[in-house]
Amino acid sequence: MDSSRDPTRRSGRRPGQTQTREAITTAARRLFAEAGYDRATIRGIATAAGVDPALVVHYFGSKETLFREVTKLPPGVADTIAHLADGPRESVGRRLAEVVIASLENPASRDIILARIRSASTHPDAAALVRQTVEQDVLRLAANLDVDQPEVRATLVGSTIVGTAFARYIVGVEPLASLDAAALVDALAPTLQQYLTGEIGVA
Amino acid sequence: MDSSRDPTRRSGRRPGQTQTREAITTAARRLFAEAGYDRATIRGIATAAGVDPALVVHYFGSKETLFREVTKLPPGVADTIAHLADGPRESVGRRLAEVVIASLENPASRDIILARIRSASTHPDAAALVRQTVEQDVLRLAANLDVDQPEVRATLVGSTIVGTAFARYIVGVEPLASLDAAALVDALAPTLQQYLTGEIGVA
DNA sequence: GAGGGAATTCAACAATAGGTGAATTCAACG
């Protein structure tokens, strides 16, 4: 309280702006995650943030750039995934499953991931984001493991992750949607381990 | 040619109508599959079918019912899947993979499947279609195999199939998108076999 | 308390969408 005396309120970003931007960002993430790029409207986001629609575009320029800003992955997750290769090789599948499910269970990161996946169906830019994450970040993990055909393995892992998120959170297929996180990790771990270090059919 | 003398042209459905309905159906499937429910417009479908937009709604009533009509699965596929349990148990994963990939490679059925999956992100009815297919049709297969936790197994299988379709055809992640069908079956078979008849972590 | 600049709102535009109802073409039949 008494933020009115905040000394940073001079020329830089002031609490007012920061706070409003934050509110818009959070609301936009939630709506993009729940409705996808097309159905999430600037008006809806503005209302959810308690703000005029014009203010949203005033801060973010356009719906397109708003989406891009808001669905950026926090820095470090890519490295976290890639460095799973440093641990014991025989448990890399399980550890990857743990990281993925944890990200999906945390509401903040879940909104970012679901916004991307849900929007990928109709919004080419969102599809590109998903594609890059698999082709770059997951690929780094596979490459670090020194296995054959790392690209194919990365995409199989990616499709498993995307499929799980899609089925559990977007389609809501039961009982997968209600399964607790630990059980889901148990089910996913062997599959990911197989894709990462096992034999894959292709020659 | 000379369809003008067709005797069925009396009171029942005439070639003219049938032909036009068919053209609209095909165009609608393609556009729903390529763009999803929201971005596929009645106008676009009508143009693709070489027809006036009003004719589309004249025949199908509304965009909603058009979508429902056009994304119906051909009768028999549900049974085909369920009866995979009749064959040798140790190859059920591979045979399911073959059926699924074949359906996705055939342009006609692919459009139906992709229209459903792509629209599921933003259109609740489409999500319900996907959900039902997994919770009913795939579940029947699992149940016919007499394994424990058939529901969990069905959803894991479903998420694998949906994830593969999503990654390969919608996101277009490489090299998965360019992989030939046989190689894809090879990669998927062990996973599906594991989910259907193997140990799954959950107690 | 007056000035100024940012934060915020208001009103409106142009584009696009699904849907409707009247009008029109068309082909078969008496």
Next chain:
DNA sequence: CGTTGAATTCACCTATTGTTGAATTCCCTC
């Protein structure tokens, strides 16, 4: 030929959306 009924088109309405530019409020500084 002229009627009939379906097939098809036309013009139009309403709702929504992204976006814009002017107006207004707000808060700090002098």
